Amino acid sequence: MNLGGLSADKAPPADAPLVLFYLMPAFMAFAGLVLAWQGDQIMLSRWTPAALATTHLLVLGSLAPVMCGALLQISPVLLGAPYRRPRRVARFTATGLGIGSLLLGAGFLLLKPTLLMAGGIMAAVGLGVFLVATFEALTTTAIRHETLWSIRLAAGALAVTIILGLVLVLARAGWIDLPKHLNWVDTHAAWGLAGWLGLLLAAVGMELIPLFYISPPFPIWLKYSFSISIILSLSLILALGTHLPITTQILFAAILLAYLLYSAYALHSEHRRQRPRRDASLWLWQASHVTVFLAFFGWLFDTSISLIGGLLLTGTLAFVIGSLLKIVPFLCWLDLQQRRIRSQHLDVKLPRLSALLPTWQAIAIAVTMILAIAALSGAAIEASLIHLAGGLLVMCAVSLAIALATAAGARQAYARLLAASNSPSD
């Protein structure tokens, strides 16, 4: 990507993505609590209410808002595709996802179809608004680029995931009849995890890793073939429906292999970086790539599907949190710089990036997250470790909340200082 084409002028106001980012620690903590409390049930089957609640709390409450917030920020700056009303889109999406995830989590845990229906609709409306705004933004850009192509495919995958999710909610509420509906749950999960989250994260990762660590760029052929193979496999799975289960299994394996290839190349690229310094984000990104291999070995050795899913989800969380540790201080710093320049108070010294996100906070987040992944992997041998993984996830969420609050507090304090310097009494 030609970052020479970066356009800071088109960046949305900082509070638009931040309002979405703030949802993450809360729902991560809820999911961690369910894991610590109902871990045994979750290990037994991925169809247990606790497993379904944890999945939706993590995916819709924690990951989806951050992905939406990141896209809100990245699309205008990197792809020249600004959203028309970023603040309104962000608040609407955050409200839909926040309330929707709470209701879905409660609906699964309390076995209340009404809550599930309400939660599904709230989340679908929140994501639907975001999706419409995204398609509108992406059609306005004149830039032609492989990352834009992948983001469009990921947005399409989100649309399919929402539709499948709503169909499943209707089936669960008894409004429609869906034979072999568990197969459709797999298809819904595959489109959401591998199509929306995975594709978007990989597309962004292929840009962020070389950018932040000055490592060799990902080859163009990998960028195109990765996204095409994922979407093609998912489309075939959708088209086959409940027919040819063996072929469907082969397609799922093909998707996992594509992610293995991406993860291997990402590790290789990080290894060849020119910036030798290791930081919390690098640890988290590398941990996320390693979890794909752990999930693969788990699949080879016929480990519990719940555990494989849990590993892939925590790996996704690790990558997203690693990215947040880069993005949040940058957003706050850029916002303060722009305020300082606008107010012409160039004498006001702004905080260093390290003050917006102290290193010890970033390390605490990375260590708890990596330990959670390790405990989850260990649960393949000693099942009770899943409770520990849940507790560590809660600790990581608390550390993340403290870090986000530190950055927000520093931003507000300096914004007030600049506003006071600008007041007529000066």
Added chain:
Amino acid sequence: MEQLIDVSLLEPPEPLEQILDALADLSPGDYLRVKHRRDPVPLYRMLHDMGYEWLTTQVAPGRFEIVIWPSGMPAPISENPPNLENP
């Protein structure tokens, strides 16, 4: 007098941070030469709003030099002019 900083191996947004710090420390009559691995487009709007002018030259693939001076000051004559043409 020329002040030189090399931000080629820094991660975003540290190059921006260091360039703005270096500008704040410039003495009257000084100008800044920055070595960078990218064309730092987000910087330019800030420079414009802060009252600076600049000249960017691509010295080689992945190597840029940006000369920055206060508006109103004559464009500095480079002490080590890059050999290649402007991009």
